Amino acid sequence: MVVASIGIDQFLEQARAHLYRVSPQRLSQVQASGGYVIDTRTAVTRDVEGHIPGAIVIDRLVLEWRLDPTSGHSIADGPSGDDVVVIVCNEGYSSSLAARDLQRLGFARATDLIGGFRAYAAAGLPVVAEPTRLVQ
Incomplete structure (x- = not known):
């Protein structure tokens, strides 16, 4: 069996083709209008760099199970299929794949944060020491 392959840049471009990506400066507007912000960064990174106020922390390894209401392992008060869901990673790469x-x-309406948490923090936007909500 021969599997056609593409490079990661093309793979990422294909994933982003259907995303309406959110800028760090617009993230608070999305949250204010009822959108969900889901932080998938590792604990090591979050503990050092901090958290976006109002974001829900969900490990990338279980993201789909915690959000899909049919999985049997979904979180209470999570987003529905009609809600805006903005995924956040370190720099905005793995979040594009997760949103796809x-x-x-x-x-x-799943999408991701352009530039990830690091672009958000670099823009001088609010960062807090503790997560608003941590889902295991």
């Missing part, structure tokens, strides 16, 4: 996967699960 959530769209495939029925979260039509």
Whole structure:
């Protein structure tokens, strides 16, 4: 079996083709209008760099199970398929792939944060020491 391959840049470009990505400066507007911000960074990174106020921390390894209401392992008070869901990673790469996967699960308005947490923090936007909500 021969599997056609593409490079990561093309893979990422394909994932982003259906995302309406959110800038760090616009993130608070998305939250104020009821959008969910999901932080998938590792604990090591979050503990050092801090958290976006109002974000829900969910490990990337269990993201789909915690958000999909049909999984049997979804979180209470999580987003529905109609809600805006903004995924945050360190620099805005793995979050694009995660958002694409959530769209495939029925979260039509899933997207990600341009530049990730680091662009958000570099823009001087609010960062807090503790997560608003941590989901295991």
